[in-house]
Amino acid sequence: MFPVNCYVLSDETGEAVVIDPGCFYPEEKEALKTYLSTNGLTLKHVLNTHLHLDHIFGNPYLFQVYGLRPEGGQQDEFWLKQASAMARSYGFLYEEEQPALGKYVCDGDVITFGHTKLQAIHVPGHSPGSMVYYCEEDSCLFCGDVLFYGSIGRADLKGGNFDELREGICSRLFVLPPDTKVYPGHGPATSIGYEKQNNPFFR
Numbered sequence: 001m002f003p004v005n006c007y008v009l010s011d012e013t014g015e016a017v018v019i020d021p022g023c024f025y026p027e028e029k030e031a032l033k034t035y036l037s038t039n040g041l042t043l044k045h046v047l048n049t050h051l052h053l054d055h056i057f058g059n060p061y062l063f064q065v066y067g068l069r070p071e072g073g074q075q076d077e078f079w080l081k082q083a084s085a086m087a088r089s090y091g092f093l094y095e096e097e098q099p100a101l102g103k104y105v106c107d108g109d110v111i112t113f114g115h116t117k118l119q120a121i122h123v124p125g126h127s128p129g130s131m132v133y134y135c136e137e138d139s140c141l142f143c144g145d146v147l148f149y150g151s152i153g154r155a156d157l158k159g160g161n162f163d164e165l166r167e168g169i170c171s172r173l174f175v176l177p178p179d180t181k182v183y184p185g186h187g188p189a190t191s192i193g194y195e196k197q198n199n200p201f202f203r
Contacts, residue, residue, distance in 0.1 A: 002054035005185055007142055008035060013114030016041040019133060019142050020049055020185055021058025029061045044113040047105070048072035049144025049185060050127040051079035052157070053086045053094070060096050069102025073122065073129025075159070077101060105131050123172050125165020126153030132173065140181040147173060147182060149190040152201050166201060
């Protein structure tokens with residue numbers, strides 16, 4: 001439905017997390033399930049960077065199959081009840097009931113699976129509850145729609161704030177090592193150093 005980057009992270013223990021399951025069509029859901037089973041992965045967390053519709057399409061499916069409720073920022077929880085209305089605003093029907101968040105992710109929380117740790121960094125502005133998941137050991141982060149290659153997230157949806165988004169990127173993300181790999185919710189990967197030097201929103 002929407003081109004969204006869904007990430008599956010795992011380590012040598014076989015434990016895994018899914019970040020932003022944007023799988024809408026049955027074949028996309030089956031592909032995710034097949035990937036997990038083929039690689040012998042045990043899913044421990046379903047993490048949402050934020051709760052806009054395109055990032056949560058797969059939450060009901062993963063709850064049904066694995067019994068895992070999604071985890072995300074409490075400030076975005078209102079979007080779950082507005083999923084159908086948001087779909088209509090884009091011209092299609094979506095009536096699937098979204099599972100409630102099983103756990104609120106707060107700034108500074110550490111999510112663990114296997115031997116891996118992800119630190120939650122709250123960067124509002126695209127949505128009020130936007131979370132970035134940062135793995136210091138592997139020098140990478142998963143930022144949803146906060147920061148893109150050469151761009152930043154839109155701030156015109158409910159709860160968005162352009163100045164807050166830009167300030168949060170500067171104060172929370174651009175302080176990380178420049179070689180930190182950035183995996184966004186849409187489009188290609190980039191790095192903190194590249195965006196600090198080249199992103200037109202920060203010149």
